[in-house]
């Protein structure tokens with residue numbers, strides 16, 4: 001059983017890495033072979049929107065016009081039975097590094113399909129096995145009770161990873177600001193991130209998540225997410241009716257003769 005950690009932290013030895021290592025300890029204790037890829041150590045160019053992957057109609061993962069470390073990372077993802085996405089919270093989301101990686105990933109492992117409820121849908125290109133997914137978000141300023149004001153990254157990963165990489169979300173954790181001491185004056189508040197420490201409780205939660213992922217893979221009961229399963233049946237019926245009466249996709253209007261676009 002192989003579990004891959006994709007770490008989007010730009011800092012070596014930072015809080016995300018500390019938590020990811022605790023996750024890996026838990027997973028290997030539960031019998032998994034674990035490996036971590038630090039995305040910052042890889043060469044990952046920006047997606048140029050050439051649409052080579054998007055338009056690919058063959059089997060398996062789609063090709064890319066850029067040649068760098070993405071091929072190898074995708075190969076390791078396809079091999080993995082479980083994948084953890086670990087990222088610091090940057091500006092309320094995952095890091096830029098993680099989104100650059102996802103831009104390069106999406107249409108290589110998934111493709112457009114449809115119509116589904118009269119809309120475009122997305123299906124995975126790599127449906128050989130059902131994988132387990134999870135995430136760790138490490139924040140500097142927001143404690144756990146205020147998570148919803150600063151963690152848009154987790155719902156985004158949770159909504160995308162199981163669908164495009166064929167699998168099931170098994171859990172996530174948000175490590176909010178646990179401080180070395182209470183902030184005392186304005187200067188402390190201004191330097192809050194420097195007071196940030198990973199608590200033993202947070203490390204234990206990361207470890208538990210590693211065990212949970214390994215156990216979920218071993219159970220053999222993981223179910224893949226599909227667009228059909230994402231939309232509850234009643235809502236599906238309502239949307240089908242609505243989008244049949246008023247289709248959300250339109251043909252662009254013909255440009256008027258003599259107009260600049262005409």
Ligand SMILES: Cc1cc2nc3c(=O)[nH]c(=O)nc-3n(C[C@H](O)[C@H](O)[C@H](O)COP(=O)(O)O)c2cc1C
Pocket residue numbers: 009010011013014015016017087088089090091092093138139140141142150193196
């Ligand atoms: C550019 C930038 C933006 C950040 N934005 C947030 C934020 O929106 N909310 C938050 O709680 N912490 C924020 N932080 C703090 C980091 O989440 C925190 O320092 C985290 O522990 C970093 O993980 P690392 O140690 O792996 O680098 C930000 C840090 C940076 C550098």
